[in-house]
Amino acid sequence: MTPGGITSRDRVLERIRKANLRAAGPREAIPRNYDGAGSHRASVQGKDEVVGLFETRLHDYDARVIRVRRDEIAAKAAELLLAGNRRRIVVPDGSPMAWQADGPEWIRDHELSVDVLNGVDGVMTAATVGVAVSGSIALQHGAAEGRRVLTLLPDYQLCVIEVAQVVETLPEAFARLDPARPVTFFSGPSATADIEMARIKGVHGPRFLDVLLVED
Amino acid sequence: MSLVQIERGSHEARAHDAHTLDPRTASPFPAAAKIDLRDTQLRRNVARATDTIQRKRAALVEEKTDWQALRDAGAAIRREALTNLDRYLLEFEERFQAAGGTVHWAANASEANRIVLGILREHEASEVIKIKSMTTAEIGLNDFLARHDVAAYETDLAELILQLGDDQPSHIVVPALHKNRQQVREIFARTMGLPDLTDDPEALTAAARRYLREKFLRVKTAICGGNFLIAETGGLAIVESEGNGRMCLTLPETLIAIVGIEKVIPRFADLEVLLQTLPRSATGERMNPYNSIWSGVVPGDGPKNMHVVLLDNGRTRVLRDAIGRQTLQCIRCGACQNACPVYRQTGGHAYGSVYAGPIGAILTPQLEDMRYAQSLPYASSLCGACYEVCPVKINIPEVLVHLRARVVDRGRRKLASLFDQERAGMMMMAAVFANRSRYEAAQRLARTAQRAVRHGDAWYHWLPGMAGRWTETRDLAPLPQQTFREWWQQRGQP
Amino acid sequence: MHISLFITCYNDTLFPRTGQSVVRVLERLGHTVEFPLEQTCCGQMHFNTGYAREAYPLAKRFVEIFADAEAVCIPSSSCVAMIREYYPALARENGDAAMAAAVDRLLPRLFEFSELLVDRLGVTDVGAYFPHRVTYHASCHGLRSLHLGDKPMQLLRAVGGLELVPLEGLEQCCGFGGTFAVKNADVSAAMLTDKTRAVLNTRAEVCTACDNSCLMHMQGMLHRQFAGVRTLHIAEVLAGTEDAPA
Numbered sequence: 012m013t014p015g016g017i018t019s020r021d022r023v024l025e026r027i028r029k030a031n032l033r034a035a036g037p038r039e040a041i042p043r044n045y046d047g048a049g050s051h052r053a054s055v056q057g058k059d060e061v062v063g064l065f066e067t068r069l070h071d072y073d074a075r076v077i078r079v080r081r082d083e084i085a086a087k088a089a090e091l092l093l094a095g096n097r098r099r100i101v102v103p104d105g106s107p108m109a110w111q112a113d114g115p116e117w118i119r120d121h122e123l124s125v126d127v128l129n130g131v132d133g134v135m136t137a138a139t140v141g142v143a144v145s146g147s148i149a150l151q152h153g154a155a156e157g158r159r160v161l162t163l164l165p166d167y168q169l170c171v172i173e174v175a176q177v178v179e180t181l182p183e184a185f186a187r188l189d190p191a192r193p194v195t196f197f198s199g200p201s202a203t204a205d206i207e208m209a210r211i212k213g214v215h216g217p218r219f220l221d222v223l224l225v226e227d
Numbered sequence: 228m229s230l231v232q233i234e235r236g237s238h239e240a241r242a243h244d245a246h247t248l249d250p251r252t253a254s255p256f257p258a259a260a261k262i263d264l265r266d267t268q269l270r271r272n273v274a275r276a277t278d279t280i281q282r283k284r285a286a287l288v289e290e291k292t293d294w295q296a297l298r299d300a301g302a303a304i305r306r307e308a309l310t311n312l313d314r315y316l317l318e319f320e321e322r323f324q325a326a327g328g329t330v331h332w333a334a335n336a337s338e339a340n341r342i343v344l345g346i347l348r349e350h351e352a353s354e355v356i357k358i359k360s361m362t363t364a365e366i367g368l369n370d371f372l373a374r375h376d377v378a379a380y381e382t383d384l385a386e387l388i389l390q391l392g393d394d395q396p397s398h399i400v401v402p403a404l405h406k407n408r409q410q411v412r413e414i415f416a417r418t419m420g421l422p423d424l425t426d427d428p429e430a431l432t433a434a435a436r437r438y439l440r441e442k443f444l445r446v447k448t449a450i451c452g453g454n455f456l457i458a459e460t461g462g463l464a465i466v467e468s469e470g471n472g473r474m475c476l477t478l479p480e481t482l483i484a485i486v487g488i489e490k491v492i493p494r495f496a497d498l499e500v501l502l503q504t505l506p507r508s509a510t511g512e513r514m515n516p517y518n519s520i521w522s523g524v525v526p527g528d529g530p531k532n533m534h535v536v537l538l539d540n541g542r543t544r545v546l547r548d549a550i551g552r553q554t555l556q557c558i559r560c561g562a563c564q565n566a567c568p569v570y571r572q573t574g575g576h577a578y579g580s581v582y583a584g585p586i587g588a589i590l591t592p593q594l595e596d597m598r599y600a601q602s603l604p605y606a607s608s609l610c611g612a613c614y615e616v617c618p619v620k621i622n623i624p625e626v627l628v629h630l631r632a633r634v635v636d637r638g639r640r641k642l643a644s645l646f647d648q649e650r651a652g653m654m655m656m657a658a659v660f661a662n663r664s665r666y667e668a669a670q671r672l673a674r675t676a677q678r679a680v681r682h683g684d685a686w687y688h689w690l691p692g693m694a695g696r697w698t699e700t701r702d703l704a705p706l707p708q709q710t711f712r713e714w715w716q717q718r719g720q721p
Numbered sequence: 722m723h724i725s726l727f728i729t730c731y732n733d734t735l736f737p738r739t740g741q742s743v744v745r746v747l748e749r750l751g752h753t754v755e756f757p758l759e760q761t762c763c764g765q766m767h768f769n770t771g772y773a774r775e776a777y778p779l780a781k782r783f784v785e786i787f788a789d790a791e792a793v794c795i796p797s798s799s800c801v802a803m804i805r806e807y808y809p810a811l812a813r814e815n816g817d818a819a820m821a822a823a824v825d826r827l828l829p830r831l832f833e834f835s836e837l838l839v840d841r842l843g844v845t846d847v848g849a850y851f852p853h854r855v856t857y858h859a860s861c862h863g864l865r866s867l868h869l870g871d872k873p874m875q876l877l878r879a880v881g882g883l884e885l886v887p888l889e890g891l892e893q894c895c896g897f898g899g900t901f902a903v904k905n906a907d908v909s910a911a912m913l914t915d916k917t918r919a920v921l922n923t924r925a926e927v928c929t930a931c932d933n934s935c936l937m938h939m940q941g942m943l944h945r946q947f948a949g950v951r952t953l954h955i956a957e958v959l960a961g962t963e964d965a966p967a
Binding site: 605636662686712 | 728730732733734735736737738739740741744756758759760761762764766767768769770771772773774775778779782806807861862864865866892893894896897898899900901902903904905906907908909910911912913937938940941942944945
């Protein structure tokens with residue numbers, strides 16, 4: 012704040028206005044002719060193809076995809092976890108009880124400490140939307156998806172997503188997101204290519220991802 | 228620096244300059260390039276890295292049948308943001324603060340640094356973890372913090388390598404691409420105390436993962452940049468691959484984001500375009516591993532103290548130039564660097580700026596109001612490959628030529644220009660081209676002059692002065708005995 | 722058709738044979754070539770080096786000289802790019818509405834040489850004969866500004882006796898870039914080395930392109946290295962016939 016009372020905020024805004032008065036181009040509409048935008052529907056792929064593509068792209072990331080019926084979620088989840096010797100599993104506070112079969116030790120998130128989260132074997136959550144083209148899954152951290160740290164510290168992530176939640180393109184996915192809520196997009200495990208362009212998976216964040224794809 | 232030293236010790240020679248990514252003190256591009264061109268390791272690494280990303284990008288672009296539509300939309304979105312920049316920044320500020328965050332405005336780099344330090348002092352923080360941010364490199368934040376007894380730990384693998392190895396980034400997206408695995412192993416073994424560490428990239432990454440985990444769980448304050456600010460929701464978007472970003476924006480109590488004012492986009496839904504073009508352009512992926520979008524403070528989830536520092540630092544200067552302002556559309560994907568045949572030969576350090584390659588060549592001089600980095604607009608053969616790949620359609624060649632004119636026009640006002648060889652030559656040629664008789668006389672004069680030094684068809688292996696730069700590596704054919712127009716006039720009308 | 726030839730300042734002075742070849746080809750196809758002697762330079766060198774002020778009168782002069790041409794043929798894609806991409810802006814920035822209008826009227830009649838043949842005259846076989854192993858380099862302006870695409874290759878494929886070999890990295894810049902070749906001579910040479918390597922790998926005897934600026938650059942290093950490869954503008958490849966070889 013300079014002595015005259017002009018703040019940097021004032022100064023920067025004034026510079027912007029002067030610059031735009033001098034040099035701004037004409038107003039223009041945003042041309043939205045890309046796939047999935049507004050009235051331009053994505054290609055006429057049927058639901059089966061879309062879900063098939065979603066599965067393929069997840070496989071490219073070495074994520075396992077298991078198709079289940081709704082009444083099979085709990086049993087299948089327990090089977091997967093125990094087969095991988097993952098016993099201590101964190102779940103969000105709003106995670107459906109019906110998803111928790113006997114076998115693993117289910118730890119509900121009630122402000123769990125970082126130390127606890129660091130020591131569990133995995134996390135299981137719901138999801139908000141899946142994007143087939145990129146094999147991405149978006150969470151909006153609602154009751155069944157949990158705080159962001161839950162899907163960050165554990166080394167294994169099990170995501171339960173319904174076929175009805177899978178769309179083909181990113182614009183379609185955005186149409187389903189609530190702009191007022193936080194979003195985290197996952198597209199495979201963390202990765203780096205910083206050393207000689209060799210792609211290494213699993214830097215920080217879960218290295219292993221399994222997806223339960225729920226069909227009605 | 229002796230010739231022998233340049234030939235043999237280019238690593239040492241470069242390390243000497245390695246800290247100079249300050250355009251005010253960096254060597255002009257031709258001089259810096261000359262040194263880096265002799266680093267065979269660097270050239271191999273840069274070529275491999277850029278080829279790899281280019282190949283992946285090309286495959287994905289071919290697959291994306293609406294790619295041009297996405298570029299058109301992305302360019303229009305970015306232009307709209309700039310045209311209404313004040314409005315969108317104010318909208319962002321209101322919504323971000325309504326969500327419990329705090330917005331600060333920094334007119335320049337030193338103010339931004341002071342604001343950050345102020346927040347750190349408020350929370351008695353003597354160490355911070357950082358997500359890679361070009362903006363923080365631009366303002367020299369780490370050095371500033373170090374001078375004020377605050378330790379800043381880089382958490383991106385490449386930035387970690389550079390920090391522990393006391394080096395500088397050479398690429399926007401793959402900053403340590405000039406380093407090979409043996410060099411990384413040596414750095415980690417020494418600084419992390421791991422003498423038995425191998426140079427296998429998996430092992431190196433695992434070492435970094437363990438080393439950083441300790442910091443993520445302990446340090447309470449984080450500093451980051453921002454890929455996008457969203458006006459409509461007061462949102463911040465962080466695009467990353469390694470997960471260190473999510474660590475920094477989830478675990479600490481305080482998060483400070485330093486973001487250039489040009490990063491704002493109007494609507495949440497605009498991300499549906501940019502999150503398609505950015506990952507494909509930057510790393511040749513359909514989507515990068517993690518994207519985090521949120522606004523202000525998320526209750527019970529993440530930092531309690533959220534700060535955004537909006538940085539001008541010359542951006543409003545760029546905005547003033549009708550042709551140059553498109554530079555601010557940049558979303559920092561690095562595709563132009565990967566496509567650039569000049570960058571391919573030199574890597575990033577030669578540009579003497581945090582921003583290298585084609586985007587650096589147009590952004591850096593403009594941020595400095597054309598007082599510095601004047602050699603950068605000339606560090607290009609104007610091939611146009613950058614424009615072709617830019618996801619937001621910045622016409623980089625157009626801006627490069629425009630900035631050359633600004634450099635020349637600055638020079639015109641100076642007395643020294645009267646003695647400038649290039650300017651004299653250009654003025655003379657303009658006069659020669661101005662009319663036919665002068666032009667034909669000049670052609671004849673050149674031929675006459677040549678007869679004095681040349682016989683027959685012998686090519687030139689050496690020429691004096693500026694022309695000698697050609698003959699250092701290339702021969703030059705002698706002027707033909709007859710110009711086209713002489714031939715034409717001789718043949719008469721057919 | 723009456724086709725006005727803009728030879729370009731550097732072709733006029735350094736590569737007269739290219740102009741002679743253009744004349745030969747167009748006359749062989751039955752057209753009349755005109756050559757307005759007032760022509761000098763399109764202004765690209767000045768404009769690209771930052772001397773826009775000096776480029777403006779040269780541009781204006783060009784437009785006046787060719788204002789009434791039925792068609793303009795230019796054997797240099799960089800000069801065509803200059804005219805198409807920057808003449809309108811030059812006129813605008815100098816408040817020259819008359820020139821702006823004249824440019825708009827002229828542009829549809831103005832062609833690079835291979836564009837003229839394929840697009841305007843609708844011909845890919847010009848009756849040429851050139852029994853050599855040839856590779857083609859895509860000049861940056863032709864590739865990215867003019868979008869010449871496959872046109873030069875179509876012309877080359879129709880040449881009798883010609884063995885066409887693909888050039889790896891044909892889209893990579895050769896490193897000339899006008900004054901760049903001298904102001905950044907080291908990087909320019911590094912880029913040229915990569916291009917030279919690619920040319921030599923084709924084992925071609927001749928490397929051709931639509932721009933003598935690139936070819937002069939490439940020949941400079943090939944000659945220095947005694948590589949046994951020569952460069953030739955596409956017009957010169959197309960000029961030779963079986964009766965009268967190039």
